[in-house]
Amino acid sequence: MKFILSISVAISSGALATLCAGFIAWACIEWYNISSFEGKAGYFLVAIALLGGMAGLIIGFVTNWIITSSISPGFFKGLGISWGIVVVLSALGALFSWLLADIPPEIDGYLLDLAIEFRLSTEETEPPQASDDTFMTLQCLSGRVVRKMQTGTLDLAAIRQEDGYWILPATAYIFTSRGKRLIHLVIDDETAATFIVPLPRWPGRRHEKWSKWLLYPTQEDSKWRGTSYRFRVQRIIPSPPSPDPEVPMADAFTALDPGSPLIEWLEYVNYDQLPERINTAMSVIESRQEELAQLIRSDDIDVRESAMVAVIRLIHITPVVTEAVLADGKEIETNIRRFNTMTPTDPEFYNFQVELRSRFSYWHRAWWNIHQRTDVDARPPVQNILDLAEIRAKETSMDEIVINARAHLDGIPNANGVVK
Incomplete structure (x- = not known):
């Protein structure tokens, strides 16, 4: 019976000591700036808690064994004394750790x-x-x-x-x-x-x-x-948090009306916009496709790319938009011919091919949507671009254009109506 009571007190004291040691370790992680890199802080907390629990087990067992051997033994007496020892030692440990820590005022x-x-x-x-x-x-x-x-x-x-x-x-x-x-x-x-x-x-x-x-x-x-x-x-006053970019964007969107410049509506058709904004913007753009065609022909890269994203989302496509996108494909052909005459020492050699690759990426997706929704013969412009890009595909970024152009053509039925 004496042994069983001592074990019971030991387990109880060990649980209390584990909890106290865990709190002290948690505080020390902040006081001593223990890094969480590769789990260091976690390992430290677990190790200190386990050591504290082991110490609590020993304190509880020894204390209760001594109490039960005394003139006035008692379970709760042994439990109370062992818990008191654990609490006092934990308080001293916390105080000692705090005094030695570099805590900024x-x-x-x-x-x-x-x-x-x-x-x-x-x-x-x-x-x-x-x-x-x-x-x-x-x-x-x-x-x-x-x-x-x-x-x-x-x-x-x-x-x-x-x-x-x-x-x-x-x-x-x-x-x-x-x-x-x-x-x-x-x-x-x-x-x-x-x-x-x-x-x-x-x-x-x-x-x-x-x-x-x-x-x-x-x-x-x-x-x-x-x-x-x-x-x-x-x-040291922390810098104020950066304003939520969503707030001014929402205000700007609310201020738009169907007659606002189309370039302003195009800002809300990108993939990072809310679906309801995209749908509202596209309903306006669908009704103003002549203006959209003008923006497709823009020399401003950002404007042209936003216009192409709108084309990718169009449901009803008018001939004026089809002609503008086809003209952009012709421009890509012309630029690939120019690139094929460049040497690696040309100052524009690298940037020019990167711009061509990006331009084709937007163009071929817009052209694919046109092929899906109209009766236009979609193969010739893609085939022309593929033939030109293959000339230097092995040594330049033209290889990406070749891959996408081939995938595009594989999805378009040939003259016999067969899709590869």
């Missing part, structure tokens, strides 16, 4: 930068210039040893002259509340200042105002003697 939930202005004499020094040998670091001390540091930002573009001094602004992220904060300023590879900032571990709102000008401690180089600094903390 906050004001009203905002992280903080340390803003500093260095006042340098203009008689002894020239204004500092940007270089790898001019920098400032914020360091935290453990006793007299630098435990950790981060490089700050010297705003050399904002340096100004006041009362015979150069005023050099700088900022550094206050990355920890542990230890004293040491500023180290180096100008042209010379230490211009090294001093401890009299800032408490947890700054308050009163520290958001500039301090008085404070003298540097004695500097070895006479050039830097007698200069001073002032400081304050400033909240």
Whole structure:
């Protein structure tokens, strides 16, 4: 019976210790910035929770075994004492972990930068210039040893002259509340200042105002003697979230009417638009196909491509649109002939073939829809493009045009009505 009771208390204490250790590990993941890369944070949490659970089992078993061997044994007495030990040890572990962690201070939930202005004499020094040998670091001390540091930002573009001094602004992220904060300023590879900032571990709102000008401690180089600094903390205000692009787009769509320029309606036929907008836009475009044909012939690539996307979606296609798309196919033929005369050393050689490939991609899909919905003979223009593109297909982007053109032709019945 004594053994069974001890096992029961051990299991109960182990469960409690696992839970407590898990919470401590979860907090440490944030306090110590444990990366989640490759599951490191998860492995850490599980490992600490399991170790805590094992410790809880041992504490519960040993405690209850001792209690049951005493003058006044009792199950709940052993359970209460073992749980108390687990809670106390967990609290101490959490406190110890928190004290050793680099937890940055906050004001009203905002992280903080340390803003500093260095006042340098203009008689002894020239204004500092940007270089790898001019920098400032914020360091935290453990006793007299630098435990950790981060490089700050010297705003050399904002340096100004006041009362015979150069005023050099700088900022550094206050990355920890542990230890004293040491500023180290180096100008042209010379230490211009090294001093401890009299800032408490947890700054308050009163520290958001500039301090008085404070003298540097004695500097070895006479050039830097007698200069001073002032400081304050400033909240790091996150940038506002980017506006939802959907809102202005929805407003612009609502403002359209059937008489609005067709180019504005074309913006709402792309594949990333809402279906209801596409349907509304296409109903307007269906009724204004003469204007659509003019946009198909545009020299503006974006306008022409948007017009081709509209053609791909048309249900009733008029001859004027068919003629415009056929003319664009003829233009593609002409451009492929021109490309076939180019040499690889031609400055336009690469970009020209990429543009041709993209243009054909839009064109052949629009031409396929026309073939599906009209009685036009769709094979000749595609065949002409295929014959021209095959000439240099093995060495250029024309191979993609060849593949698509062949697939296009395979879906069109030949003179005998046979589809390949």
